[in-house]
Amino acid sequence: MQLVVGRIGRAHGIKGEVTVEVRTDEPELRLGPGAVLATDPAGVGPLTIEAGRVHSGRLLLRFTGVNDRTAAEALRNTLLVAEVDPDETPEDPEEFYDHQLMDLDVVTVDGAVVGRIAEISHLPSQDLFIVERPDGSEVMIPFVSEIVTEIDLDEQRAVVDPPRGLLDVEQAEVASSREAKQGEGDA
Known part of the structure; x- marks a missing residue:
């Protein structure tokens, strides 16, 4: 590999x-x-x-x-x-090779299906999972321990605890709308 x-x-x-x-x-x-x-x-x-x-x-x-x-x-x-030998794994149990993570099912901590890891993007500050959702859309999930709480290679899944708005854009509160609401109360 x-x-x-x-x-x-x-x-x-x-x-x-x-x-x-x-x-x-x-x-x-x-x-x-x-x-x-x-x-x-x-x-x-x-x-x-x-x-x-x-x-x-x-x-x-x-x-x-x-x-x-x-x-x-x-x-x-x-x-x-x-x-690299495909059976080789990193020494640190908290580290993974990209090929180990590709195609893992992604579910939330309460069991809701998010999708499947289609790509891993390596950015300077952190890695991102590009997850293909069942409807064909994609969502980006930061690969940080606060959000990705578990990687279970035996079960072929990644468990995520996403902050509000990460998976559902309509739940996200835009900073400018918060500022507008605060400005209304100041008058």
Whole structure:
């Protein structure tokens, strides 16, 4: 099974290093020297990691055969893909690989069906479940412990305790309407 473990950013310096947006909780395992990674687009790779280091909080990698800034810049926005055993699981029981979460049924704590996880979006601040509802619409659910209270891989479900308005837009109270109501009482 293939997992995206990083995305190449801009070139760093003149000797072929690139910044990498890490998309794995195990960078030391997946992005260490000697690792051979497939790429998306496929024609760019495979790439072999020659060296890596952290500089100002960012991971910098150098790949075999990429020796200058021009070659490094040509790799920009390339996804790095690692081959992973589908039965492998993260060491931390509170962590999951995307393939473990895809297609899980999503239900609320009181048992109401929300839908099925169709996609996982990795954003800088948090991950989002893109959940396809039975009617074909989609809802985005932040993958944070306050909202996603349980992941049960045996039962193939994710249990959510959504705040008011997350799942039903008509229940959401828009901030501007709250402010208007407060302004009415001030006169």
